[in-house]
Amino acid sequence: MRIVDIIEKKRNGGELSKEEIEFFIRGYVAGEIPDYQVAPLLMSIWFKGMNKRETTDLTLSMVASGDTVDLSAIPGIKVDKHSTGGVADTTTLIVGPLVAACGGRVAKMSGRGLGHTGGTLDKLESIPGFQVSQSMERFAEIVKTCGVSIIGQTGNLVPADKKLYALRDVTCTVDNVSLIAGSVMSKKIASGADKIVLDVKTGSGAFMKELDGAVELARMMVGIGALAGRETHALVTDMNQPLGNAVGNALEVREAIEILQGKHDGDLKAVSFALAAKMLVLGEVCRDEKDARQKLDRAVASGEALRRFARMIEMQGGDPSVTEDVGRLPQAKEILPVKAEKAGYLASTDAVSLGISAMLLGAGRSKKEDAIDPAVGYWMKKRLGDRVAVGDVIAEFHVGEHSDLDAALARFRGGIHIGEAKPDLPKLIYTTIDEGEA
Incomplete structure (x- = not known):
């Protein structure tokens, strides 16, 4: 069995067998199949897809790539x-x-x-x-x-998931x-x-x-x-x-x-x-x-x-x-209000931009080795559909020494849309x- 044949098969829309998937996962975890061959296979999967049987075989092959946890010592249904x-x-x-x-x-x-x-x-x-x-x-x-x-x-x-996810992250898959x-x-x-x-x-x-x-x-x-x-x-x-x-x-x-x-x-x-x-x-x-x-x-x-x-x-x-x-939890150096610059309704948000804003304050990582400041972030004071007037506080920013405040504010404001009409709210569940x- 050769990885190039598996890549070609999936690239052409073929259905991978259980044995082919196991070969791919086992070889990748063992270091026998390099990133430069797994990357085109992932891209082929991204474009051509996998059916339920292939996806199940992929999942179970990934499980078998390492240890499993035995919780039988804990009574009851976990x-x-x-x-x-x-x-x-x-x-x-x-x-x-x-x-x-x-x-x-x-x-x-x-x-x-x-x-x-x-x-x-x-x-x-x-x-x-x-x-x-x-x-x-x-x-x-x-x-x-x-x-x-x-x-x-x-x-x-x-371990297969750790390796695959790292490669998926840098190959847009x-x-x-x-x-x-x-x-x-x-x-x-x-x-x-x-x-x-x-x-x-x-x-x-x-x-x-x-x-x-x-x-x-x-x-x-x-x-x-x-x-x-x-x-x-x-x-x-x-x-x-x-x-x-x-x-x-x-x-x-x-x-x-x-x-x-x-x-x-x-x-x-x-x-x-x-x-x-x-x-x-x-x-x-x-x-x-x-x-x-x-x-x-x-x-x-x-x-x-x-x-x-x-x-x-x-x-x-x-x-x-x-x-x-809760005052015993880490506290930010400074709390700053973010105020509405126009009146209307909070019509929509780009949740990813709001998340990146928190990262720029120091609450998340852009690289695995980045340190997190546990105290920083923000507290939303308005939700979708809420009426806002000019000067109303939309959020309170909890800022630390290493916060990139200007960039965080720009991202936050870019992720908030205030409109004239009250929006139809999405279902929660x-x-x-x-x-x-x-």
Whole structure:
């Protein structure tokens, strides 16, 4: 078998066999197939596509490229949750404690951000002392004790995805349904959860800008989960504006804590509760989503969800008092208001531009080795459809010593459109895709 024949076959629109896909993945991870041959194969896949069977074989070959996690030491059904990403998407920090407070088990491995804002691990590390690196034995102990733990990926988990993603990033082949599905689902399957809930984003701040593409991706991933023996369900949700109001690591932790305290409603809470309800039903904690919603409301009202978050923080070396006093989180050097320069309605936002604005303040990375300032970012004061007058504060910028303030402001203002007419607001949750519908 030769890689050049596989490239030619896919370039001409052919369907790759399981053996050809395994050969390609195995050889690339071993260093026997170079980047300069994998790059044209990725481009051929981008143009010609893969069917569900090819995508499943790609996913499982990627899983087999490294270690897999055994969570059998943790009793009960372990349900994982994954978002395809966006701006101010802090759902993991809310969903994990909520599900745990209702009797579910969340053993989650998360990643760092490379791009406009930090990933889940970066957000957690803004909590003083929090350790995302834990042994598998300690990971299991934390989940057994408080129902939830969120750690970084350990060991040699899906090395094929690490290599492929780095190459996709520099060859403009990231936004392909099969390649995205393979990347996401290989990590979820290797991470050992029994069942999986996906949050697939669509809109200006998502990989999949169009709803049809997001639905296709969701169906593809749900189908892969089923074929791999992991029951998977997906929500397709909106990312045409930041999901939460806080953009930036410590600020997003603060917003998550305040939602668990019962202080905020809004889009971030709504999506978090929808995901948590689905996880509780899949985990067989609740008989249906109505029952789950009632339990979730009680978990917030009683303070149990907040206590679970505090206990997880404590067991992972962090300062649990941040759940009582968010002022103990890192604080920016300066807070500056960004004011509206014209009157009208907040008609649309370019969520990617808003995310890049946060990166320019120091909240994200443009290169893997870049340091993140946990204190910086901004807090949105207006949402889509809100009326604004000249001089109204649209956002408060939390600025640090190394913030590129002028560039951040320019990006932010370029991502905000104020119009004369009140816009039709997009749906927050477009659809739900269950296993039988993939």
